[in-house]
Amino acid sequence: MTATASTTAAGHARVPTARKQGPPGRLRAWATRAPLLPALIFMVVVTQLPFVATLVISFFDWNALYPDARSFTGFANYTEVLTDPDLRKSVLTTILLTASVVIASLVIGLGLALLLDRRFRGRGIVRTLLIAPFLLVPVAAALLWKHVLYNPEYGLFNGLLHWVGGDGASQPDWISDTPLLAIEASLVWQWTPFMMLILLAGLQSRDTELIEAARMDGANNWQVFRHLTLPHLRRYLELGALLGSIYIVQNFDAVFTITSGGLGTANLPYTVYQSFYQAHENGLASAAGVLVVIGSIIIATFALRVVSSLFREEVSR
Amino acid sequence: MSSSTSSSTSTKSAAKSPAKGRALGLVAWLAGILFFLPIAWMALTSFHSEQDAATNPPSLAAPLTLDGYRDFFGAGGGASPWPSLINSAVASVVSTLFVLVLALPAAYALSIRPVKKWTDVLFFFLSTKMLPVVAGLLPLYLFAKNTGLLDNIWLLVILYTSMNLPIAVWMMQSFLSEVPKAIIEAAQIDGARLPTVLTRVVAPIALPGIAATSLICFIFSWNELLFARVLSGVVAQTAPVFLTGFITSQGLFLAKVCAASLVISLPVLAAGFAAQDKLVQGLSLGAVK
Numbered sequence: 001m002t003a004t005a006s007t008t009a010a011g012h013a014r015v016p017t018a019r020k021q022g023p024p025g026r027l028r029a030w031a032t033r034a035p036l037l038p039a040l041i042f043m044v045v046v047t048q049l050p051f052v053a054t055l056v057i058s059f060f061d062w063n064a065l066y067p068d069a070r071s072f073t074g075f076a077n078y079t080e081v082l083t084d085p086d087l088r089k090s091v092l093t094t095i096l097l098t099a100s101v102v103i104a105s106l107v108i109g110l111g112l113a114l115l116l117d118r119r120f121r122g123r124g125i126v127r128t129l130l131i132a133p134f135l136l137v138p139v140a141a142a143l144l145w146k147h148v149l150y151n152p153e154y155g156l157f158n159g160l161l162h163w164v165g166g167d168g169a170s171q172p173d174w175i176s177d178t179p180l181l182a183i184e185a186s187l188v189w190q191w192t193p194f195m196m197l198i199l200l201a202g203l204q205s206r207d208t209e210l211i212e213a214a215r216m217d218g219a220n221n222w223q224v225f226r227h228l229t230l231p232h233l234r235r236y237l238e239l240g241a242l243l244g245s246i247y248i249v250q251n252f253d254a255v256f257t258i259t260s261g262g263l264g265t266a267n268l269p270y271t272v273y274q275s276f277y278q279a280h281e282n283g284l285a286s287a288a289g290v291l292v293v294i295g296s297i298i299i300a301t302f303a304l305r306v307v308s309s310l311f312r313e314e315v316s317r
Numbered sequence: 318m319s320s321s322t323s324s325s326t327s328t329k330s331a332a333k334s335p336a337k338g339r340a341l342g343l344v345a346w347l348a349g350i351l352f353f354l355p356i357a358w359m360a361l362t363s364f365h366s367e368q369d370a371a372t373n374p375p376s377l378a379a380p381l382t383l384d385g386y387r388d389f390f391g392a393g394g395g396a397s398p399w400p401s402l403i404n405s406a407v408a409s410v411v412s413t414l415f416v417l418v419l420a421l422p423a424a425y426a427l428s429i430r431p432v433k434k435w436t437d438v439l440f441f442f443l444s445t446k447m448l449p450v451v452a453g454l455l456p457l458y459l460f461a462k463n464t465g466l467l468d469n470i471w472l473l474v475i476l477y478t479s480m481n482l483p484i485a486v487w488m489m490q491s492f493l494s495e496v497p498k499a500i501i502e503a504a505q506i507d508g509a510r511l512p513t514v515l516t517r518v519v520a521p522i523a524l525p526g527i528a529a530t531s532l533i534c535f536i537f538s539w540n541e542l543l544f545a546r547v548l549s550g551v552v553a554q555t556a557p558v559f560l561t562g563f564i565t566s567q568g569l570f571l572a573k574v575c576a577a578s579l580v581i582s583l584p585v586l587a588a589g590f591a592a593q594d595k596l597v598q599g600l601s602l603g604a605v606k
Contacts, residue, residue: 035422035511036438039482042419046479047445050453050460057455112348120342126349128590132356135589137540139560140578144359146564147574154571156358159375189352197597250449252543253557257564269543272451276458277547285455293452300447304440
């Protein structure tokens with residue numbers, strides 16, 4: 001719906017210039033479209049064809065170790081994926097992991113963005129320090145948490161506990177005790193800067209005159225935040241949440257590195273990877289993959305709506 | 318993100334209560350240090366000997382050494398990281414070039430020339446980004462296996478191109494819309510064809526945006542693990558796959574792990590700090606300026 005609205009709005013603005021230049025024939029239409037074609041064709045071939053193949057494979061009972069026993073089974077793989085307790089658990093893990101990381105990093109990111117929106121000495125340095133976690137290669141970040149921070153024998157966390165509490169301090173084994181939380185903490189650390197950057201951009205696009213007018217009328221900080229800043233930030237919060245969800249739903253690096261999917265931390269991408277790369281269950285893996293896509297489409301529908309509303313604003317500007 | 322845009326209101330409120338403003342600045346500094354601490358600690362550990370790195374409580378004053386880095390680069394007899402670093406460089410740089418060659422004309426058509434239903438095309442590009450990688454991984458693996466492309470860096474180059482193309486089209490579309498149309502029309506009247514218009518007129522004006530787009534594509538390709546893990550082996554191994562070799566490393570290799578993580582992250586850290594202003598715009602697919 002929103003996309004159609006912006007199409008017509010933009011169309012009206014552009015049609016006159018197009019008419020002025022020459023006869024609007026078929027040839028001209030193709031000449032205009034031609035520069036788009038290489039990218040379009042490339043994307044269709046490289047991303048859409050494999051997905052169609054996944055869809056086809058998902059209807060087959062096919063273990064790569066027994067290639068001759070391949071047969072059509074209809075929706076049996078889907079039934080199996082949805083009834084298998086391990087796979088059902090990985091669906092739950094994916095939802096839990098994504099929701100908790102997105103919410104926590106959004107809330108902390110909002111706090112940091114509000115702090116960084118103020119002027120203080122060394123703001124540029126602080127911003128650079130805060131962005132750094134997001135710029136570490138994801139596998140390196142996961143290794144850092146696994147070995148350097150969480151390790152029960154020489155990790156920094158237990159080292160700090162040792163420093164503070166002396167020899168009798170408790171020395172928890174973070175990854176074994178709270179495996180999912182361990183992964184979530186590392187992801188929140190990596191994704192908070194991303195949320196902060198988006199929200200900071202939102203804060204800095206506020207109408208300063210409006211805020212000054214509100215202050216003239218006697219509004220205090222909280223009132224300005226509640227009635228001006230937060231409504232303005234809403235779309236940026238939505239954008240951060242949805243883009244974060246798209247990336248974190250697909251997270252593989254942290255799960256693979258920190259726990260290798262063990263201790264109940266396997267999410268769907270890891271499960272799909274494992275079922276075809278280690279168990280060679282091509283049909284099952286494909287069905288699980290298709291389910292990930294369906295979940296992503298649900299998120300993406302909302303994401304596209306948010307992006308298109310931002311986009312429409314930009315077109316009309 | 319210029320630092321001056323938001324200052325007018327914040328200075329005013331800070332002026333009202335300078336003590337509170339200073340306190341909040343201090344909180345911001347503390348948060349920054351807290352977030353950076355793990356990386357600083359990793360850097361310090363990478364310069365310690367393996368024995369000093371693995372002590373509890375940790376030793377701040379331990380002597381510094383380059384042994385971790387020497388070990389990482391293969392002095393200790395381990396596998397050399399150079400082939401994987403070179404593979405990553407090739408895959409990232411070449412796929413970024415491919416992305417530019419494909420995205421620039423597409424973004425040009427979408428932003429400068431009127432294309433019917435242009436937003437629909439833009440949204441198609443975006444929607445491919447939302448298709449999870451795992452959804453197409455198995456057919457790609459089977460295809461690669463049957464055609465002998467498994468463990469071939471060029472397959473990764475093509476996949477990384479497709480991974481970054483949607484983002485690049487979106488970003489560049491927003492950068493190219495800022496090129497004045499009158500200049501392009503003037504060039505066309507002078508008889509310039511599309512490649513000339515693109516390279517001589519559009520590209521120079523949109524250069525900062527094109528550079529930012531390239532850096533972001535480079536970062537994503539350099540970081541990618543799942544495709545590389547499944548589709549590469551010994552020959553085409555990339556740097557993140559090389560790093561996964563440290564997942565189970567125990568005890569005495571902590572300094573080496575830290576050195577490896579930092580060296581492999583270095584290109585991304587450098588590119589990211591250089592493009593921090595444009596980073597958010599790219600990551601939010603051009604929707605946030």
